[in-house]
Amino acid sequence: MSRVPANYFDEPQAQRYDADSAEMFEPAALDPAVDFLAGLADGGPALELGIGTGRVALPLRRRGVRVHGIDLSEAMVARLRDKPGGRDIDVTIGDFATTRVGGRFKLAYLVFNTIMNLTTQDEQVECFRSVAAQLAPGGCFVIEVSIPDLRRLPPGETIRPFTVTPASLGFDEYDVARQGLISHHYRVAGDRLRTFSIPFRYVWPAELDLMARLAGLALRERCGGWHREPFTSDSPAHVSVWEKPA
Numbered sequence: 001m002s003r004v005p006a007n008y009f010d011e012p013q014a015q016r017y018d019a020d021s022a023e024m025f026e027p028a029a030l031d032p033a034v035d036f037l038a039g040l041a042d043g044g045p046a047l048e049l050g051i052g053t054g055r056v057a058l059p060l061r062r063r064g065v066r067v068h069g070i071d072l073s074e075a076m077v078a079r080l081r082d083k084p085g086g087r088d089i090d091v092t093i094g095d096f097a098t099t100r101v102g103g104r105f106k107l108a109y110l111v112f113n114t115i116m117n118l119t120t121q122d123e124q125v126e127c128f129r130s131v132a133a134q135l136a137p138g139g140c141f142v143i144e145v146s147i148p149d150l151r152r153l154p155p156g157e158t159i160r161p162f163t164v165t166p167a168s169l170g171f172d173e174y175d176v177a178r179q180g181l182i183s184h185h186y187r188v189a190g191d192r193l194r195t196f197s198i199p200f201r202y203v204w205p206a207e208l209d210l211m212a213r214l215a216g217l218a219l220r221e222r223c224g225g226w227h228r229e230p231f232t233s234d235s236p237a238h239v240s241v242w243e244k245p246a
């Protein structure tokens, strides 16, 4: 029997998503990502895994790229639908590790650390296979994901803060043996404290390359960010592009 993944982006989370991720909607963060993806899509069509509220898909659509999305969360997709242009984007509700929508895409992309939402290696491998099956020859798969912060995790400790401000706290809790982490978020909202914890499976660039190879894709480009900064030992994240042979 196939597994139904847990949906952490339920109605309350979907209601807050855009406001809580406001900095990711800023032109400084979003425009370089859209430029990068539009360049690879070359007119499209494109497939976004974990399309959410359309942060990336809507501006990409405005750049002339037809986008099809996959997402588990009806609530997130309802937010996309409510935005201008949101009804022009086809969305399939399902698990992006396995859901196939029947296209031949020039580009598939999975941004904002969302590959880590697949919490087992098997699911991440399956996701690469599914994408490879849906790419046209010469098509590209792009992942944006952070580098695990393990070099800053002292031996014997499991917790790394990722945000500490008067109004919000965030901690990653690492389970190194399982390659797992749980991100714990705490936000002050008026006189209340909102909490949200979500599990991830962190994954290294080399492991992603191997997953790509298992799926018949080859690394084309790895950058330290959407501006095509060099990827170095100190890069906190990477944007990687794998290509399906023409």
Ligand SMILES: C[S@@+](CC[C@H](N)C(=O)[O-])C[C@H]1O[C@@H](n2cnc3c(N)ncnc32)[C@H](O)[C@@H]1O
Pocket: 005, 009, 049, 050, 051, 052, 053, 054, 055, 056, 070, 071, 072, 073, 076, 094, 095, 096, 097, 111, 112, 114, 117, 118
């Ligand atoms: C961090 S949000 C990113 C949304 C959007 N890509 C963005 O950049 O703003 C992650 C999205 O992936 C979806 N998601 C997580 N795991 C999923 C899965 N296994 N299958 C389909 N969607 C999933 C969530 O519902 C959520 O909408």
